[in-house]
Amino acid sequence: MTVTATATIRPETPARRAVNAKLSRIAAVVGVPIDAFFTEPTSVPQAGLIELIRLWDAAPTETVRAEILAGTRALVAEAADRSR
Structure with a gap:
């Protein structure tokens, strides 16, 4: 069901x-x-997205959420720089 x-x-x-x-x-x-x-996620990207949302929700403080966001932004910026 x-x-x-x-x-x-x-x-x-x-x-x-x-x-x-x-x-x-x-x-x-x-x-x-x-x-x-x-x-259940039907794709790997969707599964990762749902896990990321769950991790965000599990963060115990706003400080930890800020660190998650900063780390994610840094990784995305680094990946964009490498692809140029």
């Missing part, structure tokens, strides 16, 4: 509607359907 976003985050309360709206924006930015967050 596939779990869907509709079944998991029902827009019954303002808080749940807000979570659903945020999840919809994240899904749109990364180009995956919302249901991708509730099912």
Whole structure:
């Protein structure tokens, strides 16, 4: 049985509607359907994205999240420099 976003985050309360709206924006930015967050990943990039989001969520402090973001930015910039 596939779990869907509709079944998991029902827009019954303002808080749940807000979570659903945020999840919809994240899904749109990364180009995956919302249901991708509730099912097994179908591709390696999608699995990595979901793991990255889970790691971000597991970070214990905003300082750690800032370090994750800074490290990711540095890696992406380094990869872009190498591809030039």
